[in-house]
Amino acid sequence: MSAHDVVIVGAGSAGCVLAARLSEDPRRRVLLLEAGGRDSNPFIHMPAGIAQLVKHRGINWDYYTEPEPALDGRRLWWPRGRVLGGSSSINAMCYTRGQREDYDAWAAAGCAGWSHAEVLPWFRRAEDQARGANEFHGVGGPLAVSDLRHVAPLSRVFVEAAVAAGVPPNDDFNGACQEGVGLYQVTQRDGRRCSAAVAYLRPALSRPNLRVVTGALASRLLFDGRRAIGVEYARGGRLERADAGEVVLCGGAVNSPQLLMLSGIGAGAELARHGIPVIADLPGVGANLQDHLDFCTLWKCRTQDTYDFSKLGEAWVGLRYLLTRDGPGSSNVAEAGGFARTARAVDSRPDVQLHFVPAQLDDHGRNRMPGHGYTIHACVLRPASRGHLRLRTASAADAPAIHANYLAAPEDLATLVAGVRLAREIGAAAPFDPYRGHEVFPGEDACSDAELAGAIRRKAETIYHPVGTCRMGSDHDPDAVVDVKLRVRGVQNLRVVDASVMPLLVSGNTNAPTIMIAEKIAGSIAA
Numbered sequence: 199m200s201a202h203d204v205v206i207v208g209a210g211s212a213g214c215v216l217a218a219r220l221s222e223d224p225r226r227r228v229l230l231l232e233a234g235g236r237d238s239n240p241f242i243h244m245p246a247g248i249a250q251l252v253k254h255r256g257i258n259w260d261y262y263t264e265p266e267p268a269l270d271g272r273r274l275w276w277p278r279g280r281v282l283g284g285s286s287s288i289n290a291m292c293y294t295r296g297q298r299e300d301y302d303a304w305a306a307a308g309c310a311g312w313s314h315a316e317v318l319p320w321f322r323r324a325e326d327q328a329r330g331a332n333e334f335h336g337v338g339g340p341l342a343v344s345d346l347r348h349v350a351p352l353s354r355v356f357v358e359a360a361v362a363a364g365v366p367p368n369d370d371f372n373g374a375c376q377e378g379v380g381l382y383q384v385t386q387r388d389g390r391r392c393s394a395a396v397a398y399l400r401p402a403l404s405r406p407n408l409r410v411v412t413g414a415l416a417s418r419l420l421f422d423g424r425r426a427i428g429v430e431y432a433r434g435g436r437l438e439r440a441d442a443g444e445v446v447l448c449g450g451a452v453n454s455p456q457l458l459m460l461s462g463i464g465a466g467a468e469l470a471r472h473g474i475p476v477i478a479d480l481p482g483v484g485a486n487l488q489d490h491l492d493f494c495t496l497w498k499c500r501t502q503d504t505y506d507f508s509k510l511g512e513a514w515v516g517l518r519y520l521l522t523r524d525g526p527g528s529s530n531v532a533e534a535g536g537f538a539r540t541a542r543a544v545d546s547r548p549d550v551q552l553h554f555v556p557a558q559l560d561d562h563g564r565n566r567m568p569g570h571g572y573t574i575h576a577c578v579l580r581p582a583s584r585g586h587l588r589l590r591t592a593s594a595a596d597a598p599a600i601h602a603n604y605l606a607a608p609e610d611l612a613t614l615v616a617g618v619r620l621a622r623e624i625g626a627a628a629p630f631d632p633y634r635g636h637e638v639f640p641g642e643d644a645c646s647d648a649e650l651a652g653a654i655r656r657k658a659e660t661i662y663h664p665v666g667t668c669r670m671g672s673d674h675d676p677d678a679v680v681d682v683k684l685r686v687r688g689v690q691n692l693r694v695v696d697a698s699v700m701p702l703l704v705s706g707n708t709n710a711p712t713i714m715i716a717e718k719i720a721g722s723i724a725a
């Protein structure tokens with residue numbers, strides 16, 4: 199008999215949900231392995247600490263893509279959380295689920311059981327909605343969803359300006375209709391970040407049947423023939439082994455396909471290149487990579503109304519937050535935004551997402567610019583471009599090669615150009631008149647489509663939503679990696695449950711959808 203009924207690899211958005219839900223049954227012995235450490239950094243828990251977290255290498259996998267052919271050969275920075283809570287401990291906390299049609303498209307693509315009507319109960323089960331329950335929202339779940347405690351005046355100006363530019367107002371992007379602009383709801387409770395670790399894992403930590411091991415880098419899955427029987431992991435310079443009745447991979451869209459390949463599950467030729475014996479020849483592992491590519495239009499602000507990232511400004515924000523759990527320290531910084539149809543939209547569905555930041559945001563906030571400014575992000579919601587991941591070496595300690603392949607499909611560039619034009623229309627609307635300084639990016643000289651396309655190639659960045667690299671599909675789909683119960687095809691006792699299983703990127707941020715996926719699978723395992 200195995201020492202553990204279930205070994206979960208990765209304590210991120212999905213892994214924390216599974217560890218908590220599966221250990222609700224006291225007879226089930228659950229082991230959760232996490233490569234990173236405890237979530238003790240205070241900047242994780244103070245929402246505006248996100249501006250500091252970009253500098254903290256210790257809790258970040260700190261990935262870079264390979265040179266991107268359509269982005270002037272730039273290598274894009276891909277932060278991913280390496281800490282309890284995973285990326286939910288470093289994300290921007292915007293709570294959005296995507297569009298009803300996203301999930302209906304999953305079902306139509308062969309993912310029986312994943313239509314919008316079938317996933318909605320799992321979103322509701324996860325949720326503790328501060329506004330109360332209704333047909334779309336739940337209360338009493340682990341994941342706190344609330345309105346921001348502090349909103350910068352300029353974020354409200356953004357909403358007014360977008361409405362003046364013709365985008366409808368919307369106070370619930372997760373209700374009957376997604377289209378429109380407003381303030382984001384956030385995954386926070388009492389002004390603190392509600393990561394998956396805070397929401398799910400902490401309340402479960404005292405259970406005797408749940409063991410959490412941090413600093414444990416899973417290096418390989420162990421098999422008896424085609425049956426997964428455990429995980430080998432490195433900890434404190436030693437290789438250890440955890441035996442398992444079932445292994446559940448929750449390493450996220452980069453690490454789950456990497457670990458599958460390292461363990462002999464992937465495209466046979468790719469595995470052979472690294473001398474890895476093939477257990478299951480699954481060409482879909484690492485393929486089908488999709489992400490939201492984003493461009494920031496940035497204006498200088500003529501007043502002092504934007505967030506102040508000077509040392510003195512930050513010290514004051516921190517002190518006020520400690521005393522009151524309120525003020526700018528409780529802001530997720532990306533306070534307002536929404537979902538809009540550009541001039542290129544082909545149907546009634548929004549084709550871009552906007553995030554408004556009442557601060558000068560350049561290079562993910564890593565480039566601190568002097569003075570005051572504000573930023574409207576625009577990203578393409580349903581890119582047609584597809585990338586892939588490859589092993590660089592046969593070691594889990596080495597990052598895989600990420601070929602995001604952004605803008606490989608020309609329509610993605612055209613939509614992003616239209617998104618930047620929409621951002622500019624909003625920026626030009628009357629409510630911004632008292633604030634608007636000159637446009638820094640893309641810059642007032644960039645007018646034609648070709649000039650805007652050039653600016654995008656020079657400056658566009660990820661908005662952190664890679665998915666699809668272990669995609670789910672029907673039993674007849676040769677490129678599917680997992681079936682609709684998220685069991686890896688061609689082997690036994692192994693699942694992948696995280697953002698990598700999404701067959702198509704959802705039209706919104708990906709934390710809540712990942713948590714929904716984990717809730718749904720935990721429910722089916724427990725049933």
Ligand SMILES: Cc1cc2nc3c(=O)[nH]c(=O)nc-3n(C[C@H](O)[C@H](O)[C@H](O)COP(=O)(O)OP(=O)(O)OC[C@H]3O[C@@H](n4cnc5c(N)ncnc54)[C@H](O)[C@@H]3O)c2cc1C
Pocket residue numbers: 207208209210211212213231232233234277278279280281282283284285286288289290291292293294414415416417448449450451453454457594661662663664696697698707708709710712
């Ligand atoms: C900077 C940033 C901002 C974002 N903003 C938002 C937002 O505002 N709203 C939103 O909805 N989404 C946002 N996202 C996206 C969202 O957070 C992710 O899509 C989601 O957290 C992915 O969950 P996951 O479970 O797939 O992976 P993760 O949460 O990344 O978890 C994977 C876990 O597995 C661990 N792991 C990986 N490999 C191994 C290994 N070999 N051994 C042991 N452990 C391993 C990792 O350390 C990590 O803890 C953001 C993401 C980032 C990075």
